[in-house]
Amino acid sequence: MISIKALTESPGLTSIPPTYTFTRSPVDEPVSDDPEDSIPIVDFSLLTSGTPDQQSKTIDQLGKACQDWGFFMVINHGVPESLMKAMADACGEFFNLTEEEKREYGGKHVLDSIRCGTSFNTSVDKVLFWRDFLKIFVHPQFHSPSKPAAFREISLEYCKRTRELSKELLKGISMSLGLGDTYIENALNLESGLQILIANLYPPCPEPELAMGMPPHSDHGLLTLLIQNGISGLQVQHQSKWVNVNYIPNAFIVNVGDHMEIMSNGKYKSVVHRVFVNEKATRISIVTPFGPSLETVVSPAPELVHRETNAPAYTGMKYKDYLHLQQSSQLDGKACLDHVRILPA
Numbered sequence: 125m126i127s128i129k130a131l132t133e134s135p136g137l138t139s140i141p142p143t144y145t146f147t148r149s150p151v152d153e154p155v156s157d158d159p160e161d162s163i164p165i166v167d168f169s170l171l172t173s174g175t176p177d178q179q180s181k182t183i184d185q186l187g188k189a190c191q192d193w194g195f196f197m198v199i200n201h202g203v204p205e206s207l208m209k210a211m212a213d214a215c216g217e218f219f220n221l222t223e224e225e226k227r228e229y230g231g232k233h234v235l236d237s238i239r240c241g242t243s244f245n246t247s248v249d250k251v252l253f254w255r256d257f258l259k260i261f262v263h264p265q266f267h268s269p270s271k272p273a274a275f276r277e278i279s280l281e282y283c284k285r286t287r288e289l290s291k292e293l294l295k296g297i298s299m300s301l302g303l304g305d306t307y308i309e310n311a312l313n314l315e316s317g318l319q320i321l322i323a324n325l326y327p328p329c330p331e332p333e334l335a336m337g338m339p340p341h342s343d344h345g346l347l348t349l350l351i352q353n354g355i356s357g358l359q360v361q362h363q364s365k366w367v368n369v370n371y372i373p374n375a376f377i378v379n380v381g382d383h384m385e386i387m388s389n390g391k392y393k394s395v396v397h398r399v400f401v402n403e404k405a406t407r408i409s410i411v412t413p414f415g416p417s418l419e420t421v422v423s424p425a426p427e428l429v430h431r432e433t434n435a436p437a438y439t440g441m442k443y444k445d446y447l448h449l450q451q452s453s454q455l456d457g458k459a460c461l462d463h464v465r466i467l468p469a
């Protein structure tokens with residue numbers, strides 16, 4: 125399957141091939157034009173080094189952001205800007221390798237530790253997405269492609285720093301649910317939790333209104349951290365509208381995934397998001413989902429379930445089985461959660 129990068133570099137491409145052409149749904153939600161509609165901002169430094177009062181306010185803010193939006197931006201997070209930039213550059217360089225060099229990582233199995241490809245899963249995608257990707261499992265075992273030369277060192281440091289950040293955020297989120305700060309860490313075995321590093325490449329598209337970078341979907345893990353190269357394109361579903369994510373330079377965009385929804389018994393819901401492409405600039409995003417260990421069977425925290433007032437809304441499933449199901453199916457909103465949802469009697 126030709127990469128979207130190779131396709132866009134073919135001379136004289138002025139329209140998109142039919143295999144990439146989306147028919148917009150007539151019932152698609154409108155895009156919000158209200159400037160007040162923007163995802164909340166959380167100051168990380170107040171969570172870890174604020175006064176007790178600032179810390180507890182930030183925990184409340186985190187809880188509110190998870191409940192109302194499922195998406196928030198994290199500033200003052202302590203991850204060096206130079207490292208974020210180096211990571212984005214290294215991903216750009218990976219995509220600039222020859223098609224032959226990248227083929228070495230064209231893993232067939234959805235749970236291969238390094239896998240590069242185009243669209244999402246070309247064996248099931250009905251229409252192809254205007255996206256190439258590199259997906260690497262970086263925890264509990266660290267993997268890296270051997271090219272470009274600096275990729276291993278940069279990604280090792282980037283993954284370590286984002287892991288520390290997500291661990292602190294998960295402590296705050298755990299407390300916002302009225303659980304102990306290490307509840308999520310212990311219950312979901314985060315010491316051997318899965319961390320993935322995904323680089324997404326969205327080259328310029330001659331007919332952006334007909335193509336889709338990524339279709340509406342939710343993420344499978346607990347929490348996903350995202351940075352981008354300054355080019356916008358991400359939209360989040362909020363109160364029946366699509367909201368453009370106006371990115372603050374050097375902030376992390378964080379979102380709640382399906383396993384947070386399951387663990388919190390639906391209090392913090394995963395949120396549907398999608399990616400648009402544009403005519404002029406190449407967009408790169410680097411996405412790091414954090415999840416339970418692959419062998420953990422995740423079900424709602426018993427502390428959050430009450431037999432009469434808040435019955436369990438999801439059955440337990442091993443994270444590995446969920447991940448396999450999600451990665452081998454078409455991306456379709458929150459359809460994967462239906463496999464574990466318990467419908468009210």
Ligand SMILES: O=C(O)CCC(=O)C(=O)O
Binds near residue numbers: 324350357397411
């Ligand atoms: O490129 C983006 O902004 C989002 C990508 C995404 O949603 C994903 O990789 O799951």
Ligand SMILES: [Fe+2]
Binds near residue numbers: 341342343397
């Ligand atoms: Fe996503």
